Amino acid sequence: MTFSIMDFVIFGSERSMFFPPPTSSTAAEVDSLFYFILWVCIVFFIVIVGVMGYCLIRYRERPGVKAEPSASHNNILEVTWTVIPGIFVGVIFYWGFVAFLDLRQSPDESYEIQVEAKMWNWSFTYPNGHVDNVLHVPVDKPVRLVMTSVDVIHSLYVPAFRVKMDVLPGRYSHTWFEANTVGDYTLFCTEYCGTKHSEMLSKVVVHPSGEFEKWLEDAANFLERMTPVEAGEILYQRRGCAQCHSIDGSAKVGPTFLDAFGSEQSLMDGSTITVDENYIRESILEPQAKVRVGYRPVMPTYQGQLKDEEINALIAYIKSLSEGSQVNP
């Protein structure tokens, strides 16, 4: 990315060096306040540097010249330089506060999406029950997020919308935005949450008007439309299994799915087990029941979160990743 001098001079131009382009209804206001504060800072900083520079040049020590006697205080001056910054600070405070209320007050007609954060992925539940790990939203429509965490504190942040809110375990927090430009935007976790905090990313996909509803319908009934293996692959991505399980043989937080089905594995309690349909089902619903040697018992349970057909699809998918899977019926 390159910036010309002009971009710096005209803060708030389309290509700002400070911000990604504003793409939500509230972003422009936040940016204006930012630029206002920026100019206040620049002016004050120039004053500081100017006075300092002037004194350094004008009053540098010279032989034979002593410090001139001057007042040790001056009430008028001191009141002036208290009041003027005070006024600026007052304006900044007020503006910040008014704009903040807009960021917090979601319009009544907002479209509501439930957000659940856990180490280290996001899941978004739409009103029709569809669950996704990417946040899909319609353009030009206020969207309200009702968020909670299942483990530690996370924070949902979409820089393009200038939106951020902590996501806490044991309670619900809220935020809202109205995206006004179609596109894909990055969504970050900004509250430190452990090993993969920096990889707890997702995406916001803003759909053109009218297309969101169609997408949602298709997404919700993918189980019917697809083969179990295809549906399983989608679930593997969407439900966060990919965070911990690879399909290329490398070990991540959890064991790989490549050639897992049908293999013999040893467990923490010393016994061995063959990975079959029942074991996979149990691993998904009660991950702590049988823990593989060499792994920590960190897999969250999906009890109550995955429907039977979905578990079957996942099993089919894992099966498809093993070559000799048919040998072991």
Place this chain on the structure above:
Amino acid sequence: MIVDSNSEKIIRDDGVNYLNCDRGWKSWAFTLDHKRIGIMYLAGILLCFLLGGIMALLIRAELFTPGKLYLTEDKYNEFFTLHGAIMTFLFLIPSIPAAIGNFMLPIMVGAKDVAFPRMNLASFYLWVVGAIFFLLALGLGGLDTGWTFYTPYSTTTNSTVIAATMGVFILGFSSIFTGLNFIVTINKMRPAGMTWFRMPLLLWSLYATSIIQVLATPVLGITMILLTAEKMLGVGIFDPELGGDPVLYQHFFWFYSHPAVYIMILPAMGVISELMSVFSRKPIFGYRFIAYSSIAIALLGFLVWGHHMFLSADSPLAAVIFSALTFSVSIPSGIKVFNWLATMYKGSIRLDTPMCYALSFILLFGIGGLTGLFLGALATDVHLHDTYFVVAHFHYVMMGGTLIAFLAALHYWWPKMFGKMYSEKWAKVACLLIFIGFNWTFFPQFLLGSQGMPRRYARYEAEFEGLHRVSTTGAMVLGVGLGISACVLGYSLWRGKRAPRNPWGAATLEWQTGSPPPHHNFIGKPVLTDPYDYDDLVFDEEEGGFVRRRRRSSSEQEKPIKEPSIV
């Protein structure tokens, strides 16, 4: 040492001072001399600074590329945690008060020692024990919670949180002991004639700092105990699964840690107030304002902790109140900057190394303070919170502020502490490199933050690579600058010129005694003068430093004799 009472010139110097009056390790380990304790503190915190600094460089190196360069994510998380924890708890908090203040405060009030010398030594040993706990945390597989220990992450992660929280708990007592000692010393041991408003401003700021240390640190101690209890016994104060409230922890933590920001910055402001006056050869402008504002900042500082939690809870009302209070503390800090500048006006400014650091402080702290406006304003804070913007902001305040002021103080009092002069030329080169390297490292981070780069990220999106590279390069320059500065000071101990009693022509009491001072600080009674009156101080070739020229009798009428203060 025998001093001519008329010219205050040294007639005979027997060479005995606090450094060589006693020998052997026991004379250090069991010393009750505040000067030796100060020196031991200095050595300790410098070691910690080195450790924390190396971690900082390792972190910056890893961030040279978006993907993995050489640190796993877990190691990265441990490094930034220890970098933050070591720098705040082991370096910044004790830096100016416990090391420099310990040495200078009793001399500045003309006393033999602090009020409770044994407690002072205990404070140092508590600091050592606390530091050992931190090293333990490092050795036992690392602490990865961030220096803030936020629950419930800290109560569920299986790393060495307990060792670290015990370390913080113990360090807290060390800090309280120092604070208590300073308060009593300043209240009780000032000489007759040194009224509150004739104290050097450094003492005001150390006094204000001590009040915070004594009042706020117990809260941190209790918080750490609760955290440990939560982790070991599952008492359920913070863990939502047991009915607790994780945000409560944040309130407790910041109730201490925001005032702690002032524990770190107030002494720095005190140092700068001294230096601006000495090197402008003029009384400080607006003494009373600066003095009162230190206390005001200390008290108001207790009311703003909530600005760390604008996004943690759903109460916009609380956010608004905390935002308003935050802006109200910003004003007195800002005005101090104007007072310092006004002190230079019509002065006779000398650019010795300490002054170079002081000017560097004003610029960097100025940027740090001004960028605080973006974070105090609610709407912009939503976007900037927990991004690199915050990282840049507090490095400008903590490093550009406290560290630079600490370096200023170190260069200013170095001749007094060790009796040696360092190379002015090389010390200035280091100062300039540190200034450049600092801005080079941290300025790009403001842009990273406003563009949306979250903090505490081991890996990052490719779009941020350019600015991260600039920042990493700057960090190396900064490292070199600090390295040179260490060499310059180290070399002076070995080969430095002998320091005169008063190399800078300052008027506070510590410059009346030898460099280094004798065991009991003064031979005879120091002559109390106005701490900011430089008229009688003249450079003496023979001595190589400044001496006080006695005022002639009333025959000289060009200006009325204002006996600056009680003699």
